[in-house]
Amino acid sequence: MIWQSFDHPSDTFLPHSKLGFDRRTGQRWNLQSWKSEDDPGSGNLILNITYTGKSQIFLFKENHPWYRGRSYNGEIFVGSPSMKRSVITLFNHTFVNDENDVYLMYNTYDESVITRLIVHPSGFYQTFTWDSQKNQWRRYWSTPExxxxxxxxxxxxxxxxxxxxxxxxxxxxx
Structure with a gap:
């Protein structure tokens, strides 16, 4: 095996993939934006989980903090005003923080709902759901607002x- 998208994600976070790191090996599961909407080269935004006491999602722009998510309380990232109740009812989040790993994983309660989270080159990370009636992605959630x-x-x-x-x-x- 040469490459697996779940072990080496690009700008897209899919259900059942990981965002975080392996404490033993140092492997990180980060998202990195494209250079632009038309250029899939490595952009200057990286979304990852940091661990300094409590795990938090950080979006870095050119290696400087750009956006800080809040601490995860087992259900949502506390203090994120845009983390709507609808996000909780659509997504099932799993957060692991043990001696081996620190990572966030998600899936949908309704497996027929197709979703993806991307780090956009403009400085946002956004969740999309597939609208099968219109055959297009529909933005469901976006931050920073x-x-x-x-x-x-x-x-x-x-x-x-x-x-x-x-x-x-x-x-x-x-």
Missing amino acids: SQCDNYGTCGSNSNCDLLNYEDHQCSCFY
Whole structure:
């Protein structure tokens, strides 16, 4: 065997594949964006799981944090405002964190639903479902939703004001 897509994913996370790492071998299961929508070469965005106390999903752009998902509580990534209840009812997530592995895996409760998660070259990671009536992918979920979702937008001692972003992007904590 020369190559397996589940062992070496590209920009796409499929049901039953892994996102994370093997502690023993150092193997990582990351997603890496394409250079552009038309160029499947390696892009500058990488989605992976980091482990520093609690596992979190990070999207890196040019090796710098771009978006940080929240900690996984066994059901959802806590504090992700766009993690809708519908995501929970459609997807069955498995998170493994043991002496050998740290990884996230998913499938759908309804195996007839075809899904994929991609890291898009524009800086988003998005979930799509297949619409068989229209014969096209339909975006189901996408993050980051706003510039305030980007990692470190305002620094450690300020708050990003989503409602007044253009005039007063960041403000000090009160």
